[in-house]
Amino acid sequence: MLASHFQSGFLDVFATPSMIALMEKAALLCAQEHLEDGYTTVGSRVEISHIAPSPKGMVVKAVAELIDIQDRRLIFKVEAYDKFEKIGEGVHERFIVNKERFLQKTYQKAR
Incomplete structure (x- = not known):
């Protein structure tokens, strides 16, 4: 989860790509519990x-709040925190998809 590992920097600090992934996971989990099977x-x-x-080894958490729904489009306010302060903030957009149809469409590209 370090910038030095992701090559997004040379320092052993919590990486921006890791923070974004944590924020996405928070939004995913926030939405998933309200979706029907297959979605x-x-x-x-x-x-x-x-x-x-945030230094190497410090626990970081992310929170997501659903702030807008437009048909299948979900907009989340996301924030990340370490032990001492807010370390990140922003907006994340996700779309509700049918798992089977989405994968079929995706794998058609490989044919």
Whole structure:
């Protein structure tokens, strides 16, 4: 989860890609519990600011709040925190999809 591992930086600090993934997971879990079997959400857009560093080994958490629904489009306010402060914030967009149809359409590209 470190910037040095992702090659998004040279320092052993919590990486921006890791923070974004944690925020996406928070939004995914927030939505998933309300969906019918056979459905999930896929990420489509992130607008994130990484506003404070976190050292190697510090626990980081993310929270997501659903702020808008437009048909299958879900908009979340997302934030990340370490032990001391907010380290990131932004907006994340996800779309509700039928798992089977989504995978069929995706794998048609390989044919």
